[in-house]
Structures are given as C-alpha cells and as structure tokens.
Amino acid sequence: MTILTGKGYLIVNEFKTIIDRKGTSSVKWDMTKTVFGKEDILPMWVADMDFLPPREVTESLKERLDHGIFGYTFVGDGPAEAIAGWVKKRHGWDIHTKWLQYSPGVVPAIGTIIQALTEPGDKVLVQSPVYTPFFSMTEENGRVIENAPLVYENGTYSISFTEFEESLKKGVKVFLLCNPHNPSGRVWTREELTKMADLCKKYDVIIVSDEIHSDLVYKSHTHIPIASIDESYQDMTITCIAPSKTFNLAGLQSSAMITPNKDFREKIAGVHKKQGFFTLNTFGITGMEAAYRHGERWLENILDYLSENAAITKSYVEEHLPDLHLVEPQGTYLLWIDCSKLGLTDDELKERLLEKGRLGLEPGPKYGKGGEGFVRMNIACPREILMDGLDRLLKALG
Ligand SMILES: Cc1ncc(COP(=O)(O)O)c(C=O)c1O
Structure with missing residues (x-):
C-alpha cells in the first residue's frame, strides 16, 4: 500500500513482500551450489537485501531506459x-x-x-x-x-x-x-x-x-x-x-x-x-x-524494519539458543554471532548449518583472526524469511 504524504511516498508494509530472486543470476540466491555445494539452502550470507530499492530509483531507471540510447x-x-x-x-x-x-x-x-x-x-x-x-x-x-x-x-x-x-x-x-x-x-x-x-x-x-x-x-x-x-x-x-x-x-x-x-x-x-x-x-x-x-524516507523506513529484525533475532537467540551470543549491532544488517560455547570446530559448525539447518551463513574464519567460532547472518529480508532462517538456525545448533 502506498500513501502519498507531503514529504513523499510512505510505503506501508513494503518490506514484507517476498520477491523471488531465483533465476536472476543473484549471487545470494543463485550461487549457493557454487558457494555452499547445495541448491536447497536458505541464503543469509552475502550483503545485499531482499527488498526493493526506493521507488524513485526504479522510476528514474525506467525513465532512462525509455530514452533508449x-x-x-x-x-x-x-x-x-x-x-x-x-x-x-x-x-x-x-x-x-x-x-x-x-x-x-x-x-x-x-x-x-x-x-x-x-x-x-x-x-x-x-x-x-x-x-x-x-x-x-x-x-x-x-x-x-x-x-x-x-x-x-x-x-x-x-x-x-x-x-x-x-x-x-x-x-x-x-x-x-x-x-x-x-x-x-x-x-x-x-x-x-x-x-x-x-x-x-x-x-x-x-x-x-x-x-x-x-x-x-x-x-x-x-x-x-x-x-x-x-x-x-x-x-x-x-x-x-x-x-x-x-x-x-x-x-x-x-x-x-x-x-x-x-x-x-x-x-x-x-x-x-x-x-x-x-x-x-x-x-x-x-x-x-x-x-x-x-532515498531518505525509504532509508528511514528500512532502518526501522531492520532494527525490528535485529531485535527479533536477539530475543529468539536468547530464548531458544542460549549458548549463542549475538553481538549487539550498532550498525549494518549483518549480525555477528558467537557460537564458540557450543564447542564445535568451524567445519562442524558449517556442516551442521548446511546439513541440519539447510542454512547458508558466512563462516567467521573468513574474516581473519578472531573470526573462529563465529558466523555472520544477513537479516535484510522480509520477516517471514527471517523467521524461517531463525528456525533453521535452531534446527542446526539447538
Ligand atoms: C565493508 C565493505 N566494503 C565493501 C563492500 C562491497 O563493496 P562493493 O560491492 O561496492 O565493491 C562490502 C560488502 O559487503 C562491505 O561490507
């Protein structure tokens, strides 16, 4: 639903919509086989969002496209x-x-x-x-x-x-x-x-x-x-x-x-x-x-949505996965999760996430010294996908 206010478009619930990105050569969605060795996993790794950009951006691109040269x-x-x-x-x-x-x-x-x-x-x-x-x-x-x-x-x-x-x-x-x-x-x-x-x-x-x-x-x-x-x-x-x-x-x-x-x-x-x-x-x-x-109004809206996603993730982890620690994010939509208390090696962690959870997260060691025992989870997605991801995290590590 879109409401035109004095300041521009306020798009209500715009971030809830799930858009199928498969088949668009999306690195996040279409490269899971290459990156994780599996097709049927939920990708919450590389840093892009499963949301449409500001409407004004798409409109300006369409206008440029229509020019034709x-x-x-x-x-x-x-x-x-x-x-x-x-x-x-x-x-x-x-x-x-x-x-x-x-x-x-x-x-x-x-x-x-x-x-x-x-x-x-x-x-x-x-x-x-x-x-x-x-x-x-x-x-x-x-x-x-x-x-x-x-x-x-x-x-x-x-x-x-x-x-x-x-x-x-x-x-x-x-x-x-x-x-x-x-x-x-x-x-x-x-x-x-x-x-x-x-x-x-x-x-x-x-x-x-x-x-x-x-x-x-x-x-x-x-x-x-x-x-x-x-x-x-x-x-x-x-x-x-x-x-x-x-x-x-x-x-x-x-x-x-x-x-x-x-x-x-x-x-x-x-x-x-x-x-x-x-x-x-x-x-x-x-x-x-x-x-x-x-893009400013869109950004304000997305920041609200992302901070709710972060809060939901935090309380989910606290309630269901008390051995994990979510480092409180001050910025970015990339959550850094300390799994070291589980006592698993990084290979075991990856294996559990992929085999049991069917979940594609970034492995901590990719980020150099200090990344061992961590995973990075991208929460820039509609809430339904986020909840699916959290349930998979629980299945893998709970
Ligand atoms: C800190 C940082 N720098 C750069 C990039 C990627 O930049 P670009 O796609 O513009 O090369 C990322 C993407 O995740 C990032 O997290």
Whole structure:
C-alpha cells in the first residue's frame, strides 16, 4: 500500500513482500551450489537485501531506459551534488564536489587506492575480524597485511590502542578502516576515531576509510566520517562510500571516493588511466543520483524494519539458543554471532548449518583472526524469511 504524504511516498508494509530472486543470476540466491555445494539452502550470507530499492530509483531507471540510447555517459554535476548533499545532510560533513572520484565498487576502489598510494611490499594495517577483501586486495596487489585485531571482551568489540600503535610503528603505509565495522557491527565513536586518526597522523599513515555501511546505523548511534572530525584528518584520508548497501543497488556497480588531497586524487586518476577506466555504467550513474536525492524516507523506513529484525533475532537467540551470543549491532544488517560455547570446530559448525539447518551463513574464519567460532547472518529480508532462517538456525545448533 502506498500513501502519498507531503514529504513523499510512505510505503506501508513494503518490506514484507517476498520477491523471488531465483533465476536472476543473484549471487545470494543463485550461487549457493557454487558457494555452499547445495541448491536447497536458505541464503543469509552475502550483503545485499531482499527488498526493493526506493521507488524513485526504479522510476528514474525506467525513465532512462525509455530514452533508449545507452551511449557513453559521464558522471556529471547532478550525481556529484546529490552525493555532497547527502553526506552533508546525513553525516554533517561538508565536501566539495571536486573531491569526488568514482569506481564500480568500494572493493575495486580499495584496490585502486592501494595501487596508487603504496608500493609492492608496503604494509597495510587492518583490524580483524574484518571484511575479507581487506586482506585479498592487499595481498593480491603484493602488499603485506599488518593486523591489529580488535579486542573481544564481554561480548563486545573494542580497539587496543597499544596494539594499534605497535602495528603502526612497524612502518605501515595505509590503514584500512571499516566504519561501521563489518562484521562486528561496531559504529566507532568520535573518541575512538580521533585516537586512531591521531596515531595515524603521528606515524604518517594514510587512512582509507570504508564507510559503505555508514547509512545503516541504528538509533542511539551516530556514524561519524573520520575525515570530518578535523581538517588535518581530511587531508590524510580517502573515504569510500556507495549507494549499494544503503539502497540495495549493488548490481548497479557505482561508488565514490572522497578526498580533498589533490596529490592522492592525481595518483588515483593515474591508476584509472592505466586501467583504461573512464566512467561508470549509465544505470549506475542514474540510480546513484536518484538514491541520494530521493532515498531518505525509504532509508528511514528500512532502518526501522531492520532494527525490528535485529531485535527479533536477539530475543529468539536468547530464548531458544542460549549458548549463542549475538553481538549487539550498532550498525549494518549483518549480525555477528558467537557460537564458540557450543564447542564445535568451524567445519562442524558449517556442516551442521548446511546439513541440519539447510542454512547458508558466512563462516567467521573468513574474516581473519578472531573470526573462529563465529558466523555472520544477513537479516535484510522480509520477516517471514527471517523467521524461517531463525528456525533453521535452531534446527542446526539447538
Ligand atoms: C565493508 C565493505 N566494503 C565493501 C563492500 C562491497 O563493496 P562493493 O560491492 O561496492 O565493491 C562490502 C560488502 O559487503 C562491505 O561490507
């Protein structure tokens, strides 16, 4: 049901509808055989949502489609202004449109930045458990991982600044920050961000801040772009954002890098030139602009729905699976579940989930040191699918 209000469309119950994604070459739904070795499992792994994006995005894409000609398209002022407006409104950060560069995704952006600003053999700092491509983008490019793992204590995650500094002392060139953090769900506070940035400044380390989950933050937490805290941080940071997680547009392949540092931008442009990369997909450009211009109401609605999904999952786990611990998510729709009390190996955990539960979750070890004994569950789905997933989790691990 759709109600047109003074502020735009309010779509009631829009997230309840189950849309069959099978047969659309969906990585989540159609690649289960490749990834898990099975067809008939419920996929709650890769980070996209089983929801329609904002209606305005689809309408703008249809309009572009109806035009009928899909020649080379550049990213003009419209999308750049939409991004700058969004970042200012949602995160209080004033950026100039000329600070923007584009990439088909945040992962390719990270690869490009590593190539542009480091040399083979240089050290790149990460905080495990963390999003797998942080490791692969570093290593595939012949750079070396330096890890300052997060501290997991009393069911929550924090940073050991002593360990962080010890790592920086080893001659790190780039720090790959994940804010909000996938998979822990932490939204770093101003104090934590300031401490990390001050230490990076002290040791002359460039910060690459992956803020792809920045819009998916639950009430009582606030995302702070690390670069926005201080002008000196801004100059040593490249921030990566995208409409893909926020508005469920991963297939449109568009993302942006933000930095006022002209030298960084020129080096990034140099790598793009070598790759022959010139512009984004026409539909990516159209969808990105529409999302950042018109997606706010949809985002508010989805955040409500996702926080209910998170609360339902938490109480389900507490009631039926008391040996599991759900790390309270401050942001992202990816729940990080500690199964270590079950005393199973990671292989046994995976086997139980697949054989008994017929449930496809991300195995914790994928995220590096500290991921052992955990699984990551994607709850960005209609409630009916969520309940099915929770029942399968119970069947597998109860
Ligand atoms: C932290 C983080 N960065 C990047 C990505 C993927 O970015 P893209 O699809 O734009 O390459 C994800 C997807 O889950 C993610 O969690």
